[in-house]
Amino acid sequence: MEEKINMLIEKGVVPTTQRLIVFQHLEESKTHPTADDIYKALKRRYPIFSRATVYNTLFIFKEAGIIQELTLDKREIHYDPIPSPHHHFYCKVCKEILNIAISCPVAKKREINGHKVEDVQSTFYGVCKRCLKH
Amino acid sequence: MEEKINMLIEKGVVPTTQRLIVFQHLEESKTHPTADDIYKALKRRYPIFSRATVYNTLFIFKEAGIIQELTLDKREIHYDPIPSPHHHFYCKVCKEILNIAISCPVAKKREINGHKVEDVQSTFYGVCKRCLKH
DNA sequence: TTATAATATTAGAACCATTCTAAATTTAAA
DNA sequence: TTTAAATTTAGAATGGTTCTAATATTATAA
Known part of the structure; x- marks a missing residue:
């Protein structure tokens, strides 16, 4: 506490x-x-x-x-209780959101085409492993 | 037509x-x-x-x-009238959304950790070039 | 400590983007 | 042409989020 x-x-x-x-x-x-x-x-x-x-x-x-x-x-x-940027997977079937640990140089950029980058959100949409089985 | x-x-x-x-x-x-x-x-x-x-x-x-x-x-x-996936930049000041042409191997994945990927959305948030000047 | 100002919490109303509904219209099929 | 199916319409309903005004709590000053 x-x-x-x-x-x-x-x-x-x-x-x-x-x-x-x-x-x-x-x-x-x-x-x-x-x-x-x-x-x-x-x-x-x-x-x-x-x-x-x-x-x-x-x-x-x-x-x-x-x-x-x-x-x-x-x-x-x-x-998301984790404030540092990381990728997510959103399952269209069960609607669950999963953290994806993946190294991505693009997501680390702090500047792009002259624009100042403060946050990045990268999301994969699809069907999760569990729902694929059912 | x-x-x-x-x-x-x-x-x-x-x-x-x-x-x-x-x-x-x-x-x-x-x-x-x-x-x-x-x-x-x-x-x-x-x-x-x-x-x-x-x-x-x-x-x-x-x-x-x-x-x-x-x-x-x-x-x-x-x-977005362009259906193929590409990155975007969202300006927190003027709220404009800009297309970002950038090559990103991660965004091309069709499968990740066993999950089936159908779409990807990658967005940079920050202040655009124009708003930085003002 | 006590008084005062500033901040936080509460319940419920208001807001507003989106979805739903039922009737009217248009299009396609027989 | 008739009939069925799909589309469009206006407006109501929905629901996540924000706003409001009153109350409670916390911080600051005397």
Whole structure:
């Protein structure tokens, strides 16, 4: 807990109770949840939790570089607790999002054609290994 | 016009008047318009045009591989008249979407970690050359 | 500590891009 | 020409996200 509080402070984020809960939930989640996934999960345990708080917190975290916003789904935004850029695979069948560890020189560029690059998102769309079998 | 009609037929799309108008509009547009951009532009010239028709047509075109859907903007979907995969740059300041011609071996993969890849989207986010100057 | 200002949280309303619906129209097939 | 199928239309419904105004909490100053 101590370290989580310090981590938020280091990133310039006031460590409120709600923010610590959201942060811990993100860390523990192995998936790439949407804001509503997080809201529903936390609401069950902490009934006072508000939807707006989840949205605000995710916005704050993203701005602070603590998490990453994934705009790879046409319906809703997903969040990734790993802030460093990496590729993703989005399964059209089961809708799961998988991290892809792959070395890619293009994704490391900080400048391209004179444009300043701050973030990169690379997503593969298709059918995942598991769904291919069924 | 003749060739546009044949092109749609070839792709298995019934070439209705509305679809031809949408297709021509996409071809002429140098940008990556949203469904609503297209609807508003066409509504001005053809007041009977319906929003649902634009959405239906874009869906049909995407399924037929005539256009590409870009889910790089968190707010709305953009459409690219070039169906073959290529990188994009999204300017956070002016919100413009630019095509990036870059050779990328990773983006050519049809299989990764056992998953079947059907599409790839790679987007750079940052500040474009023009906005950097201002 | 106490008072005051600034920030965060809450519930629910508002927003808005997209999808759905049912009726009317157009196109294709018999 | 008749009939069936597909397309288009206007507007309502949906649903993820943002906004609002009131309340609660936290930080700062006296």
